[in-house]
Amino acid sequence: MRFSPSLLDEIRARLPLSEIVARRVSWDRRKSQPARGDFWACCPFHQEKTPSFHVDDRRGRYKCFGCGASGDHFRFLTETEGLAFPEAVERLAEQSGVPLPAPDPREAARAERRAGLAEICEMAARFFQEQLTLSGGEAARAYVARRRLKPETLREFRIGFAPSARDALKRHLVSKGVPEADMIEAGLVIRPDDGRASYDRFRNRLMIPIQDDRGRVIAFGGRTLDPDGQPKYLNSPETPLFHKGQMVFNFHRAREPAHKSGQAIVVEGYLDAIAVAQAGMGNVVAALGTAFTEEQVGRLWRLAPEPVICFDGDAAGVSAAHRAVDRILPGLRSGHSFGFVFLPDGKDPDDLINEGGISAFTAQLGEARPLIDVLWEREVQAARIDTPERRAALEKALDDLTRTITDERVRRGYQLDIRLRLSNLFYQQGRARREGAQNRRAGQGGAVPFGEPAAPARGSDLPDSSLFGNERTLCGLCLRYPDLLERHVERVSSAVFGDTLHAGFRDELCRIATDLEDVPVSGFYETLDQRFFQILSEALDGQSSEGQAPGGREAAARGQSRFRDLLQRLPILRHDPPPDFIEDLFCHLLDVLETRALAEDLDAEMAALSESLDETGWERIRAQSQDLARRREECARAEQELADRARVIRAARPASMSGLAAAAGARG
Incomplete structure (x- = not known):
């Protein structure tokens, strides 16, 4: 939906920006002047002790004089909560009481239909949750115990159990007045082509609800509890609610933690994501399949500019990474890419966490390799x-x-x-x-x-x-x-x-x-x-071109050795500084070299004119000296500004993934 400027202005006028921002910050009483709509606080986008974040209610704008973040009502929500712009408009319109334009009648009908299907999926989720606690759910409870899933984790992710009976869910939904055709459209029941009675799609499986950006249950993933059962994991089919190529598991929970940490972790399966989240890293999502789509790539960039994708280090994991590279390449843009981590052979995130705690997993994340390295090794090793x-x-x-x-x-x-x-x-x-x-x-x-x-x-x-x-x-x-x-x-x-x-x-x-x-x-x-x-x-x-596949230890060592001397000279690079900081630093180094060249030219000219210095030569040298002094002052000022910005970056972005580990430990 497109929103007119007048609608956005009306929302801004009805809802003071300070009211939105106050949910994230505490105002500094000494500097703030509420009567004038002038508020100050410590910035929610980086760590600081002295308030440099300013909100002006009269203009409806915020700006941090420390890190440079700025924007309006809608930008604040998209930056702090990861909402898409339409989502931010809808939320603030509801809060401010501003009616949104009536949708197209056909779209309204489709939205109503989707809402009805979501209600059916919600009924199914409650049914599966209940079945996990009943007498028939012993095998499912034993499985979650082996996976060390805590009771609070089961409740948060609404994990349940689909009984072995052919039509247990179908009979339950019929008792609630749900038409069979709606069950089929929601992807919960299958109708055979040969005219036999319809039956449940999910049977004897551990059930994990798949939720949309608003937290509504729209589909399910089922893990078989039969050792010989196939397929091992089964997802809901494509429905009006669920489009597998557009969804990312746990997106609605990961959005805020990802924005706070500045990083998103992508694992292969939803049980891996649940295990990592249980360990304290809420900024984790999972792809619903091994092949990324362009839509999923875009959604991951809504979480963080450079998400880290974790793959198994075996041949299948490397192959999945190579397919992901091809999907990601066309959409790369300034400041947006992906990192790749190849876990030790035979290990998944849950194994690493169980064996060595969250630090073992974050240590692997700290070895994330840039996309260009994975692309390079793929092509060179095959050539x-x-x-x-x-x-x-x-x-x-x-x-x-x-x-x-x-x-x-x-x-x-x-x-x-x-x-x-x-x-x-x-x-x-x-x-x-x-x-x-x-x-x-x-x-x-x-x-x-x-x-x-x-x-x-x-x-x-x-x-x-x-x-x-x-x-x-x-x-x-x-x-x-x-x-x-x-x-x-x-x-x-x-x-x-x-x-x-x-x-x-x-x-x-x-x-x-x-x-x-x-x-x-x-x-x-x-x-x-x-x-x-x-x-x-x-x-x-x-x-x-020598060495192991990208998942091997040798490849990881090579990745760590690249630019080692540069990292020693510029430790700030370990904190992933933003591109504008890197460019300002780059230009500052050029300024320093140019200033040195000016000084050498001046020394040479003074030496040449030392015995025959006339008034013209003196004026030229004086002008050059003044220019040199000015350039030196500018370099000193720029160096101090870069040092101040570096302190802010170090505080806001801990080196490598260690900050995520610390945060996870604090939550755990």
Whole structure:
């Protein structure tokens, strides 16, 4: 439904913003002036001790001067509760007493029909819950005991039991006056084609209700209690209420915890999700099947910008991850992606929690791998690159995949990242081939060809200087965030680097991003300065085609080793800072290098004019000195602002997944 601006304005006018926000914050009495509609509080979007969150009832706007969050009535609900915009409008319209436009008559009829089917599903849910407590539910109670599900968990998730009888639910619903046709439409009863009597879809199964965004029961998932029963898990069929490809299990419960933590966890099955939620992590959901759909991807992004998907580390789990990558790629956009975790073979989240507590599960989450890593390993591990034709085939396959990304900025970032990885892969393979040939000729091993780097990049020297660190950090940021290099390539290419290794690396990196943009990697990687690969190999440590599948320990170790030096230089990156912070930091490093270059130019000019300084030269030097002083002040101010923002980020986003573990422990 589309809402007119006048309707939205009327809702805002009738409902003070402070009334909505007050449910989430406590007002600071010293700074707030209620009579003027002026309120202050500690921000609900990040942790702080001094109130910097302001609500202006007269304008109907809020703004945090600490983290920059801002918006109106509807934005506040979508940000704090994960509601879609129409849901926020409907809720606030109800609270303010503003009538919404009458829906289309046909849509109204469909909505009424869906409401009737939801009522039938609710009756079924209550029936299944009751059956779990009766004499026929012993096997189901034994199963939930083995799964260590607590009584409060059974109540919260409304877990029940479908009896073995052919038509137990059908008879119950008939006694409530429900027509058989409605039971069939709700997906609860099956009518055979051969004219036999209809019968219950779910029999002798542990029953888990599937609820919509409003918490209404709209379908069921049933886990067989027969050791030989098939299928092991059975979902309701497609109905007017339930569309499997659009639903995510536990979405309505996970929405608020996900927004508070800034993270969402996606597991494979609903019993896995229930086990994780019972352990204290409420921001968990489950896909209703192994293949993600575009609609499910969009719903997961409503929970968090980068949800973490947990897959089994076996072949089936890796295959499911690969299918998910293909579904996700086209919809990637700035600030939105997915992380992937491959659990140890044979383990599911429930196993990890039972064996090592919630910390064992969060430790696995802390090893989440970026989507691009999973994509890269999938393609490289399946490829042979021992001939020019095969190298070209790998490059084309990766290029075809990245071209499916519709967001231009993300697509260009992926393309540059892939080109850098391919350059390193082809170079290392060629180097290994040349070493093998040399060793065979020499009849001994271990020799490194002349002129090729054998050790990690150390720079031309190791001065105790922050400027050396700034250069190395900037090189690392260019590799980890290639989209920043794309946007600021002119400034990066003209920056003055004091270290020759860094300068050479920068030159080749910019050449790949500009002059060689349309040249196949297989056609230029051998022309690059060999020193370029010193820093490139250091950053892409372990990203070879060798090793185990993505679910193996070796793959996890490789993922952790990437950009290790950069993380040591910039620990704030462990806290997943927002993209605008990263870009401001990137530009600040460029400002520092440019300021240093100005200072060196000024020193050189003063030295040249020391014996013949006339009035014109003096005025020029004075102007340059003033400009240098201004730039230094700007750099110092920017550095302080970045430090203040970093403190806010560290408080709001604990490193890795440790904050989630702490929160879970507190709730448990």
